[in-house]
Amino acid sequence: MFKQIYKSILSLIIGHLTVFKHAFKKRVTLEYPEVKPKLSDRFRGKHLFDIDKCKACGMCQKVCPANAITITKSENGIVKCYSIDYGKCIFCGNCAYYCSLGSVKMGNDFELATDDKNSLKLNFTKENK
Numbered sequence: 001m002f003k004q005i006y007k008s009i010l011s012l013i014i015g016h017l018t019v020f021k022h023a024f025k026k027r028v029t030l031e032y033p034e035v036k037p038k039l040s041d042r043f044r045g046k047h048l049f050d051i052d053k054c055k056a057c058g059m060c061q062k063v064c065p066a067n068a069i070t071i072t073k074s075e076n077g078i079v080k081c082y083s084i085d086y087g088k089c090i091f092c093g094n095c096a097y098y099c100s101l102g103s104v105k106m107g108n109d110f111e112l113a114t115d116d117k118n119s120l121k122l123n124f125t126k127e128n129k
């Protein structure tokens with residue numbers, strides 16, 4: 001009985017000391033979403049696309065391992081709609097790396113969670129640029 005009480009008090013003291021020890025350490029967590037994380041310059045988030053620069057060469061489509069890019073061209077070869085499916089994209093950055101014109105870039109928006117699968121398809125057109 002006495003031994004049990006002793007053990008309980010000891011574990012209580014150890015528990016409090018552990019909390020006390022960590023209370024003065026530097027925080028490693030953020031109060032997200034109120035506090036946003038500082039992202040690296042090389043972070044790969046939602047794409048940025050400049051439809052006026054794009055020449056519809058199709059290179060980004062060819063190097064996309066997830067087959068996430070669809071380019072719809074008009075009859076004169078100009079991009080009508082550039083679409084990225086975030087249900088497929090793995091954010092590898094190949095499209096941005098291989099686009100010699102800099103039309104597609106990796107942005108830093110990572111808040112893409114949704115319960116609507118259809119909204120994961122992002123369409124860039126002249127109208128919504």
Ligand code: SF4
Pocket residue numbers: 053054055056057058059060061071098099100101102103104
């Ligand atoms: S985004 Fe770049 S690589 Fe892709 S079709 Fe346009 S110009 Fe070509």
Ligand code: SF4
Pocket residue numbers: 060063064065066067068069084088089090091092093094095096
């Ligand atoms: S980041 Fe990778 S997976 Fe996503 S669209 Fe670009 S090439 Fe495809």
